[in-house]
Amino acid sequence: MKRVLLLLLLAGGLLPACNSGKQEKAKSDSTSIVVPLASTPYYYTQLKGAIGDRHITMQLMKTAPNLYRGYYCYDSTGVPISIWGSQDADQVKIYEDNSNREEERFFGGTLNDDGVFKGVWHGDSTSYHFELHTDLRKAQQLQVFYSADSIRLLPSFAGSPLGVASNSIIWPDSSTDSTLSAFLRREITGDVRISDPQQFVRRAIDSFVTSYRIAAKDADTSDIADGQSASWNWTTESDMKVVWNTWPLLVIEKYAYDFTGGAHGNWGATYQTLDLSKHKVLTPDDFFKPGYKDVLSPLLDKAFRKKFHIDEDESLDQSLLVKTIVPNNNFIVTGKGVAFSYVPYEIGPYALGQVTLFIPFTELKSVMKKQ
Structure with a gap:
């Protein structure tokens, strides 16, 4: 608890610590919870440990x-740092996204049902052993639900183009108190009346399948003699991820990718920073004093130059679609700072991808609101 309070003081004292004995007890009870990482089909967990001597x-x-x-x-x-990966036999390889495309950084190791992930981290032309253990002591417990479906453009052709849809969501664990659970469901679904995660995870998939079936009625099948047509291999993919989870802050990413023909698909991620103790979605206006954008823009420019190795004498609009980066509402808060994230085309070309820029609290003291 003391550590959480210290982090929140760094954030300007805006977020209260646990505000009820019931909530504090729930966090204490979670110390013994372990998610079986090898046998559970879908899950969320928080792990803590070290890469070499650096704690993560x-x-x-x-x-x-x-x-x-x-x-x-x-x-x-x-x-x-965003991560993604897959499993081959009992070995898991999880890559991290980084701006240095010449070198991969990844965790290679094993997951077990004792809630442990251990192996070797590779990156920066070196490697370190790591061992991570389940630690949900100050984390909101969540479940993961997944569903997928596909539909043929030409049912009679074995090699018909396909419409493929998948969706993965998070959901408050059954141990969550009813008021907090309702708040989380509302922010996850947009409608507090939705109480069935299985129905919700299917909603976007069923909508896609219906749209594909309707569009297929107008398809010109004369140029699909062999059942192949890239423009009709439609895809939609959605998922939710946890970015940060230390009470009372929970940061959620909502990612979506859609391809319905054309040169490329459209994709992007939006973020919600939730104050679980206040049942509130936090925005930059909650954190910063009026006029903060004028102060933050140079800091965002600086963060972009550092991340993408842009010289000070090079104008940003040589790499971006803007001359300076203005804070938006796609907002992330962690225990050490804030980040603003920009979807493709928002500030840069599609090839640049989504750009997320982090600013530490130590650079934001002059514009942070006080409690």
Whole structure:
């Protein structure tokens, strides 16, 4: 608890610590919870340990068959790093996204039903042993639900183009108190009346299948003699990931990818920073004083230059679609700072991908609100 309070003080004292004995007890009870990482079909868990001598916290999720996603951060910096990976036999390889495309960084190791992930981390032209253990002491417990479906454009052709849809969601665990559970369901689904995760995870899939079936009625099948047509291999993929989970902060990513023909698909991730103690979605206006954008823009420019190795004398609009980066509402808060994330085309070309820029609290003191 003391550690959480310290982190929140760094954040300007805006977020209260646990505000009821019931909530505190729920967090205490979670110390003995272990998610079986080898045998559970889909799950969320939080792991803690070290890469070499650097302590990390990992938000690990199995969101689809043989597919792992999530985030991790070094505890000293709090910068969220996106991860993804898969399993081959009993070996799991989980890669991290990084701006250096010349070198892969990944965790290679094994997951077991004691809630342990251990192996060797590779990156920066070196390697370190790691061992991560389940630690949900100050984390909101969550479940993961997954569903997928497909439909043929030409049912009579074995090689027909396909419409393929998949969706993965998080959901409050059954141990969550009813008021907090209702808040989480509302932010996950957009409608507090939705109480069945299985129905909700199917909603986007069923909508896609219906749209594909209707569109297929107008398809010109004369040029699909062999059942192949890339423009009709439609795909939609959605998932939710946990970025940060230390009471009372829970940060959720909602990712979506759609391809319905054309040169490429459209994709992007949006973030919600939730204050679980207040049942509130936090925005930059909750954290910063009026006029904060003028202060943060140069800091975001600086973060972009550092991340993508852009010289100070090079104008940003040589790499981006803007001359300076303005804070938006796609907002992440961790224990050490804040991040703003920009979907493809928002500030840069499609090839640049989604850009997420982190600013530590130490650079934000002048614009942070006080409680």
